Amino acid sequence: MKTWLVKSEPNVWSWDMHREKGTAPWTDVRNYQAANNMKAMKKGDRAFFYHSNIGREVVGILEVAKEAYPDPAAPSHHFVLVDFKTVKPLKKFVTLAQIKETKALADIALIRQSRLSVMPITAKEWDIICKMGGL
DNA sequence: GCCAACGTTGGC
DNA sequence: GCCAACGTTGGC
Numbered sequence: 001m002k003t004w005l006v007k008s009e010p011n012v013w014s015w016d017m018h019r020e021k022g023t024a025p026w027t028d029v030r031n032y033q034a035a036n037n038m039k040a041m042k043k044g045d046r047a048f049f050y051h052s053n054i055g056r057e058v059v060g061i062l063e064v065a066k067e068a069y070p071d072p073a074a075p076s077h078h079f080v081l082v083d084f085k086t087v088k089p090l091k092k093f094v095t096l097a098q099i100k101e102t103k104a105l106a107d108i109a110l111i112r113q114s115r116l117s118v119m120p121i122t123a124k125e126w127d128i129i130c131k132m133g134g135l
Numbered sequence: 136g137c138c139a140a141c142g143t144t145g146g147c
Numbered sequence: 148g149c150c151a152a153c154g155t156t157g158g159c
Binding site: 136137138139140141142143144145146147 | 148149150151152153154155156157158159
Binding site: 009053115117 | 156158
């Protein structure tokens with residue numbers, strides 16, 4: 001099982017909106033690197049849900065319910081959707097500031113590639129953030 | 136509101 | 148294929 005992190009601005013698509021639906025597609029990715037990461041996701045993989053811009057914190061855990069399939073809203077066939085179901089929220093949200101303060105997370109893609117919206121997370125980084133989140 | 140990082144576009 | 152101009156993301 002691989003682990004990932006996906007970013008969304010909560011005023012557009014928030015953790016609460018996703019939890020209300022249970023399972024929902026991850027939409028509007030229009031960046032090749034992010035799309036390639038989505039294509040590499042397998043059913044059962046887990047992903048952190050991160051609120052960008054407003055909040056700037058990891059708020060919950062998603063699981064891949066359906067692997068990448070063509071995005072009907074995309075003008076070309078290059079971009080895809082992945083369906084995620086919500087697993088559980090973190091007990092304590094983990095803020096970007098906390099992540100930056102944590103030496104063991106210095107190389108996390110969230111910091112290194114700040115504009116990338118779908119990124120892989122190492123097993124070590126996953127465990128650390130889960131612990132910081134009270135899980 | 137500003138700006139750094141970085142992806143995309145288009146002229147050459 | 149290079150690179151300047153421009154647009155977008157996202158932190159501050």
